[in-house]
Amino acid sequence: MSVLIDYSSGAFEANKAQGVGTITANDTNFADVSLLLHGDGTSGSTTITDSSSNSVSLTVTGNTQIDTAVKKFGTGSIQFDGAGDYLTTSTNSAFGYGAGDFTIEFFLYLNSVSSSQTICSNLTSASSTNPHIYLQSGGTIRYYTASASRITSAVLSAGQFYHVAVAKSGSSTKLFINGSQSGSTYSDNNDYGASAPLGVGTYWSGGSPTATSTLNGFIDELRITKGVARYTSNFTPPTAAFLNSGPTLDLSSGTYFNYAPSANTTFAFANPPASGTAAGFALAVTPSATVALTYPASVKWPSGTAPDAPAINETDVLVFLTDDGGTSYQGFQAGGAMA
Numbered sequence: 001m002s003v004l005i006d007y008s009s010g011a012f013e014a015n016k017a018q019g020v021g022t023i024t025a026n027d028t029n030f031a032d033v034s035l036l037l038h039g040d041g042t043s044g045s046t047t048i049t050d051s052s053s054n055s056v057s058l059t060v061t062g063n064t065q066i067d068t069a070v071k072k073f074g075t076g077s078i079q080f081d082g083a084g085d086y087l088t089t090s091t092n093s094a095f096g097y098g099a100g101d102f103t104i105e106f107f108l109y110l111n112s113v114s115s116s117q118t119i120c121s122n123l124t125s126a127s128s129t130n131p132h133i134y135l136q137s138g139g140t141i142r143y144y145t146a147s148a149s150r151i152t153s154a155v156l157s158a159g160q161f162y163h164v165a166v167a168k169s170g171s172s173t174k175l176f177i178n179g180s181q182s183g184s185t186y187s188d189n190n191d192y193g194a195s196a197p198l199g200v201g202t203y204w205s206g207g208s209p210t211a212t213s214t215l216n217g218f219i220d221e222l223r224i225t226k227g228v229a230r231y232t233s234n235f236t237p238p239t240a241a242f243l244n245s246g247p248t249l250d251l252s253s254g255t256y257f258n259y260a261p262s263a264n265t266t267f268a269f270a271n272p273p274a275s276g277t278a279a280g281f282a283l284a285v286t287p288s289a290t291v292a293l294t295y296p297a298s299v300k301w302p303s304g305t306a307p308d309a310p311a312i313n314e315t316d317v318l319v320f321l322t323d324d325g326g327t328s329y330q331g332f333q334a335g336g337a338m339a
Helices: none
Strands: 020-022 033-037 059-061 066-067 077-081 086-092 102-110 117-121 132-136 138-144 149-153 161-169 172-177 197-202 217-226 248-252 256-259 269-272 274-285 314-325 331-338
Touching: 020 256, 102 117, 117 217, 138 172, 149 172, 197 217
Parallel strands: 248 269, 256 274
Antiparallel strands: 020 248, 033 217, 059 086, 066 077, 077 217, 086 197, 102 161, 102 217, 117 132, 117 197, 132 138, 138 149, 161 172, 274 314, 314 331
């Protein structure tokens, strides 16, 4: 008995763009983003959404809200009026940086520099060893940890946006204002623990957030990246809103994709064929470092578990199938640890 397979129909017909497909880089470190607040929405809204893959729940206190008049990117920013406005999260492993690298960054617009104001903090008490970024009266940003101010910036002015970043790389922590290092490098050998709360516009003390020295201004594009020092020397400040995904496979561009991740990676799939059309594609992954790989939640794996990433310079080939317009995918490991 012979079987005839008609290659002019089905998945091969649907995917006319045979060949190597396009992968859009997007944020290659998105898998390590602990928190991402765009501050977008309608004016006056108190719905402030975390766009990281963690979907961290935020508690909104006071008159903290979306403002669409003062913004850096997108449709709005987060407004704080200096009178008890702040955002908080409960203790979370996403904000326990341990002794590793991290980056805390945001665009800051100050209404006033005449008083001390907390901006972004992981303190659990006034004397705890956790990152704490605040504005000192007079307009200098200070990075505070282990009961002391470690870095002091140049003077900032009210009425304009600044990109502010604190980045720890190894045992060195630096503060950058608009892409230029400001203040000295802090020799940082602290262990910031396995978990911590987060305060935006406040810090935690005695088990609850404080309502004093709160922020009077606006924050746009707040991003915290755990395990990655995004900046180690002077850089060009971001010119667009931060991205919400990692490497994205454009399924309209081909049926075979190659990727060599050098850091933890969260993949996204885009432009699948229409529902009712069978489609399949393969992804070859060859890490150049020890990484963790995350696939879209819509992928269904055998036994419900995605395969581990291959070792450095080894290749796994994964096959994905869908027939419902990308609502769900079946994922299979076609080849593993190929060297």
